[in-house]
Amino acid sequence: MAFPMVVVVGAGPTGLAVACGLSAAGVPVRVLDKAAGPAVTSRALGLQPRGAEVLGRLGALGDLPELSVPIAQVVTYVDGEPMARLRVGQPTKLVTRPGLLMSQAEVEVRLRHCLAGLGVEVEWDRELLDVRRGVDGVGLRFADGEERAGWLVGCDGAHSRVRKAAGIDFPGVPVIERFLLADVKARLPVPRDTVSVWLRGDRMIGVFPLPGEDVWRLMAPAPAGAAEDLTSHALMEVLREMLLREAGVPRDTVRDVLWTSAFRIHRRLASAYRQGRILLAGDAAHIHSPFGGQGMNTGLGDAENLAWKLALVAMGGANDALLDTYETERRPIAREVLESTSAMTRMVVGQTPWARALRDQVFVPLLNRSLVQRLIWEKSSQLKITYRRGPLGARALSGPGPQAGDRLPDLACVRQDGTPTRLHRELSPHWALLNSADTAGKHEAVARRHLSPGVAVLSVAGLRHQAMLVRPDAHLAWRGTSPAALGETLTRILGSGSTH
Numbered sequence: 001m002a003f004p005m006v007v008v009v010g011a012g013p014t015g016l017a018v019a020c021g022l023s024a025a026g027v028p029v030r031v032l033d034k035a036a037g038p039a040v041t042s043r044a045l046g047l048q049p050r051g052a053e054v055l056g057r058l059g060a061l062g063d064l065p066e067l068s069v070p071i072a073q074v075v076t077y078v079d080g081e082p083m084a085r086l087r088v089g090q091p092t093k094l095v096t097r098p099g100l101l102m103s104q105a106e107v108e109v110r111l112r113h114c115l116a117g118l119g120v121e122v123e124w125d126r127e128l129l130d131v132r133r134g135v136d137g138v139g140l141r142f143a144d145g146e147e148r149a150g151w152l153v154g155c156d157g158a159h160s161r162v163r164k165a166a167g168i169d170f171p172g173v174p175v176i177e178r179f180l181l182a183d184v185k186a187r188l189p190v191p192r193d194t195v196s197v198w199l200r201g202d203r204m205i206g207v208f209p210l211p212g213e214d215v216w217r218l219m220a221p222a223p224a225g226a227a228e229d230l231t232s233h234a235l236m237e238v239l240r241e242m243l244l245r246e247a248g249v250p251r252d253t254v255r256d257v258l259w260t261s262a263f264r265i266h267r268r269l270a271s272a273y274r275q276g277r278i279l280l281a282g283d284a285a286h287i288h289s290p291f292g293g294q295g296m297n298t299g300l301g302d303a304e305n306l307a308w309k310l311a312l313v314a315m316g317g318a319n320d321a322l323l324d325t326y327e328t329e330r331r332p333i334a335r336e337v338l339e340s341t342s343a344m345t346r347m348v349v350g351q352t353p354w355a356r357a358l359r360d361q362v363f364v365p366l367l368n369r370s371l372v373q374r375l376i377w378e379k380s381s382q383l384k385i386t387y388r389r390g391p392l393g394a395r396a397l398s399g400p401g402p403q404a405g406d407r408l409p410d411l412a413c414v415r416q417d418g419t420p421t422r423l424h425r426e427l428s429p430h431w432a433l434l435n436s437a438d439t440a441g442k443h444e445a446v447a448r449r450h451l452s453p454g455v456a457v458l459s460v461a462g463l464r465h466q467a468m469l470v471r472p473d474a475h476l477a478w479r480g481t482s483p484a485a486l487g488e489t490l491t492r493i494l495g496s497g498s499t500h
Helices: 013-024 049-058 104-117 161-165 232-247 295-314 320-349 353-366 370-380 444-451 483-498
Strands: 006-009 029-032 073-078 081-087 130-133 138-142 145-149 151-154 172-186 194-200 203-209 215-221 254-269 278-280 412-415 420-422 431-435 455-459 467-470 476-480
Touching: 006 013, 006 145, 013 029, 013 049, 013 104, 013 295, 049 104, 049 295, 073 353, 081 353, 081 370, 130 161, 138 151, 151 161, 151 295, 161 278, 172 232, 194 232, 194 353, 203 232, 215 232, 232 254, 254 320, 295 320, 320 353, 320 483, 431 444, 444 455, 444 483, 467 483, 476 483
Parallel strands: 006 029, 006 151, 073 194, 151 278, 431 455
Antiparallel strands: 073 081, 130 138, 138 145, 172 215, 172 254, 194 203, 203 215, 412 420, 412 455, 431 467, 467 476
């Protein structure tokens, strides 16, 4: 049976992850990007534990943990004095793996390699000019003619042409007028396992270690009165002066400049994530402050959630209505990220004297408290994300245990042939049916009838006379003892398309 082609516009982490998920599920997919080739600059830096989980389920994590720079702490200086040492990466009951600090370009390399292994190559220098919406497909116009797709996914960034063509609004407000970035080579007098931030009045500069010998990222708000169109040389002069003034780093310490950028920080959220057969993900749907390292990770979460749902619909395994749950599950997550990162940015930058006093005398000292450190670390990991309030998790499950929509950790499991495995290794594009010793075989036929062939049947200790059905994105779909109840749940999730 031939399935409709899905075209993904944008070959950043989000677009590549969507394409990997779709292709692994057997959906024909193309990835188009107007750039002449892959980006080589770092842009986003942080891969939070949830982002690493998504890449792991896609088979794209590879050697990224070994490549990353291990970060032990964030040191905050106020008026030149170290005022807070925020430990990061400390294992907790929830978070058992560290965040990773590396170039976004390296994440994209692993995703492209994963996609190539699935038989799909990115089509560079392919600019989408216009979109024509239809009931049963999408018309795409390029400089050399028109083509047709069954579905279109816009992962083409903040200025998304796909979003504009779909007529989806992108309301929002600026948070900070301008920010300056530079990746440089320098022997700075700070440890390589530390992110350092200097605050003094309305001035701030942050220094982040990057993979590579003596490679660092410098980040600071543009000072008042700075020219609108700073050249790379002028931008670096501003940053060198701030390093000298705040950290005592001589101007000639920065030996080489690898990349510079100036941009405005905005907070924007698309009014909808779907318009018929057009869907948005990543920066095309939401943009926010880089503080907290949430951007790339939120996009990867969008990608995984969308890919398994679109795959089922495109292959006739679920009703079209399943795609509406993509927005209802993911848009609230983006709204919360926008609010938290905007608040963090305003707190760090301190735009008024009152705000700066509150920052220096209250918020920064609080970062030394272990409880605050644990709460910040667990929040930023994105492992607390749950969809239990969404339409697929609206019905409470009886008895102790996770609720529908909750993320499940990477449990130790056993395959039907007796081979030990881990839960997350068996997911994406597959679902997983977890059995206890006394439920083995009771629910398998029901799950396969609705989801065949994409179900990994596993046994796991500690379920206590029940079974669990896990979605491809590691969130719980159902928990219980009745095969009939499992069937009812799958019929509700998949709709009329669930009959095979």
